[in-house]
Amino acid sequence: MSAKPATTPERPWFSSGPTAKRPGWTPQALSGAPVGRSNRSKVTVGRIRQALDMTREILGIPADYKVFMMPGSDTGAFEAAMWNLLGPRKVQLLAFENFGQLWADDATQHLKLDCEVLSAPYGQLPDLTQIDPTADLVFPWNGTTSGVKVPNADFLDGHQGLVLCDATSAAFCMDLPWDKLDVTTFSFQKALGGEAGIGVLVLSPKAIERLNTFDSGRPIPKVLRLKKKDAADPAIMGGDAINTFSFLVIEDYLDALRWGQREGGLDGLIGRCERNAQVLFDWIEQTEWVDFVAEVPETRSTTSVCLKFIDPAIRAQPADVQAKLAAKVGSLLELEGVAFDVTGYRAAPPGLRLWCGCTVEADDIEALLPWLEWAYAAAVEALKVEGVIA
Structure with a gap:
């Protein structure tokens, strides 16, 4: 057996989720978290709004898009979008790794939508020329489990249906074309090494219009429900917590966002x-x-x-x-x-x-x-x- 290398990584964290904390992180970064406070208090609501504002600023999310948090990490955010928005049009789903296949299974087996799954084996992308521009489209920007990403956004040019993008292993590391995405989700624990459990959901005006005008008739669990009295819930769209969040998690996300700003x-x-x-x-x-x-x-x-x-x-x-x-x-x-x-x-x-x-x-x-x-x-x-x- 060959000799072991003499040099070791200072930070041996190469997991694909939760990912490495930002360089220099210690638990002291969480010392200012408003623990033991109501999630409706001014200080805790302020922390959420600050995190959402910094997210919008760093990622360059348009001012007329809604940005808010969801329970259940990226999975909860994406499920909420699918359950609330899909149904009035045919749906196409790109399945080229585990999570794309998960959304395809949900669409076919649970939501029972009129849908078509465009599949490809690990290592490949589906034939993007088969995308129907009139259909709602569901896809991961980057396949976390396959290491395959879409090469660009050209296949979204002129798309008429809603575009739902799971961007959890792309956000903050790849440039996302917001003008072509109607629903975008990611989680702290993937994007910036934050703690787990909360996802971010970004909705375009086109997605908000769908939310306001479409009623699926299906029962939707409260933690996934984005509507109130047949329209987008103004509190949730404004950034209010849909349920009680951990403010240690949010403090950790704020710390990562501040680091991101310092890094340019x-x-x-x-x-x-x-x-x-x-x-x-x-x-x-x-x-x-x-x-x-x-x-x-x-x-x-x-x-x-x-x-x-x-x-x-x-x-x-x-x-x-x-x-x-x-x-x-x-x-x-x-x-x-x-x-x-x-x-x-x-x-x-x-x-x-x-x-x-x-x-x-x-x-x-x-x-x-x-x-x-x-x-x-x-x-x-x-x-x-x-x-x-x-």
Whole structure:
């Protein structure tokens, strides 16, 4: 077995959600949280409004779009949009990774909509030329579990139906075309390394019009309900909490937003992300045993970078053996304390997944690369000794 690398990442957090906290974070960042206060008090309402205003400012969300928080993280925000808005038109859903498939399953099995699912295997995008501009469209901007993103927004030009975009692993790291998106969701714990449990929902005037004029007739749970007396609830649209939020979570989000402003706003955060990804991309191009799951370079995620094994001797092994190898690599890295939670998603091709979002440091990715080489070689050797690999 080769010697272990001498240098280790200072911050070994490469999980794809919750992601790494911003550099320099400590629990002291939460010391000003208004805990023990009513969520209707001036100070707590003020914290929510401040976070929403900073979100709008950093992301460049238009002034006539509504921005508010939802319980249940990104999942709760996206479910609320689907349950309240979908139904009057045919719906098309792009399913090219786990969460896109989740929304497709909800649309077909639970909401029972008139819908069409445009699917693609892990590593590919569906045929975007098959999108019907008159249909409502549901899709993830970036496939967190596949490492595949849409390359641009050209396929949304002239779209007449509502466009619902799950942007949870794209927000703050990729430039989103707000003029082409009617519903956009993300969560603190993915976008900026915040604590989990709250999602952000952004609605365009077109989406608000749909909310005001469409009644699905279906019962909607209170925590997903966006209407009051047959119209958009003005309190929720104004930023009020739909239920009681954790103000430790919101304080943490405010801390991350302030850091984002210090880093140069959206341009600075995207730049950090792209520098991180490029360090990893350069290594992948030079490494013989691993490759991107995303097959087309223009569709490769710069946040959740998903990798598959391409060593012919490993590719010849059954999928369960490749999965054991991935788990072994992840376990060795975690035991050494150099990288946590880098095994690929369970439904994806066996391999690794590393978060390169804006809260990660490029130097830490650089320091991790020799450890990936070491852990892969050590894992292959260990599985050979165990008789798992012949």
